[in-house]
Amino acid sequence: MRLMSLLGALLLLIGYSSLALxxxxxxxxxxxxxxxxxxxxxxxxxxxxxxxxxxxxxxxxxxxxxxxxxxxxxxxxxxxxxxxxxxxxxxxxxxxxxxxxxxxxGHTSFYARRGAGLNVRSLKDVERFSTVAVPKQWYSYEYLSDKGLKNLYAVPTPQHMTKMFKHGRIELLVASSLALDDMLAEQGMSARDVELQFTLMGTxxxxxxxxxxxxxxxxxxxxxxxxxxxxxxxxxxxxxxxxxxxxxxxxxxxx
CATH class of the missing domain: 3.40.190.10 (Periplasmic binding protein-like II)
Known part of the structure; x- marks a missing residue:
């Protein structure tokens, strides 16, 4: 019985190896x-x-x-x-x-410049802004587009969006909690420069x-x-x- 078990385990291992190769x-x-x-x-x-x-x-x-x-x-x-x-x-x-x-x-949220005095707590509030820039390939772009957000503006990369945020061309930044620190650091900013408005979704x-x-x-x-x-x-x-x-x-x- 033990021999059969060992043979079975060996065959399973060979199967995994063959699959990998x-x-x-x-x-x-x-x-x-x-x-x-x-x-x-x-x-x-x-x-x-x-x-x-x-x-x-x-x-x-x-x-x-x-x-x-x-x-x-x-x-x-x-x-x-x-x-x-x-x-x-x-x-x-x-x-x-x-x-x-x-x-x-992780989770994806809207952020604003610290001290900007914004109070964004829902997508209804987001609709008040003239432009919300989001990379077109992102899941959050899909989501916001499906929600019918009229002020959605597609950009090619996260770097484009963050640069627009840094220079005041947009007031809201959409970012994943997994990447926020690095996105800001690429533009010479840090998490201390922004404040959470509201969380859009778990991701x-x-x-x-x-x-x-x-x-x-x-x-x-x-x-x-x-x-x-x-x-x-x-x-x-x-x-x-x-x-x-x-x-x-x-x-x-x-x-």
């Missing part, structure tokens, strides 16, 4: 601090660390390429054995991908795989992430990158 994964990400960016020519970031851990734990053959967000988003909808990170899981995107995550928990970051990637491979990645959460590895990564790490759900030990 069979699929050559192409993973896409954008340059977006602190999740993924180049530092002295080396790709780094919170999400990059998580993905590298999952590559190691699954034994996958994978490469990471930094591309504009729109390109990566469309490539993963067209090509097999591709993935995109970090991406917020929304109702509109749900059926487009296979999901692994979450790799981080969890995921890895999205193409629909025509082997579901068993995607499941293996989810299992590896669950284990990374259980053994504290994910929290250790968060602590390296976030001054106030968002708590992740604690998973029960594997049976």
């Amino acid at each position: 069979a699929a050559k994964l192409q993973l896409y990400t954008e340059e977006y601090r602190p999740l993924s960016y180049f530092d002295d020519g080396k790709l780094t970031g919170m999400a990059v660390e998580v993905v590298e851990q999952l590559i190691q734990r699954t034994g996958a053959s994978a490469s990471i390429q930094v591309v504009p967000w729109t390109r990566g988003y469309h490539q993963v909808q067209r090509e097999a054995n591709t993935g995109l990170f970090s991406i917020v899981r929304t109702a509109r995107r749900e059926s487009l991908f296979q999901w692994v995550g979450p790799i981080a928990l 969890n970051s995921y890895i999205a795989f193409s629909k025509n990637t082997d579901p068993a491979l995607v499941q293996r990645w989810q299992q590896a992430l669950d284990q990374l959460t259980r053994d504290g590895g994910l929290l250790r990564i968060h602590r390296r990158w976030f001054s106030d790490p968002n708590s992740m759900p604690v998973l029960a030990p594997a049976p």
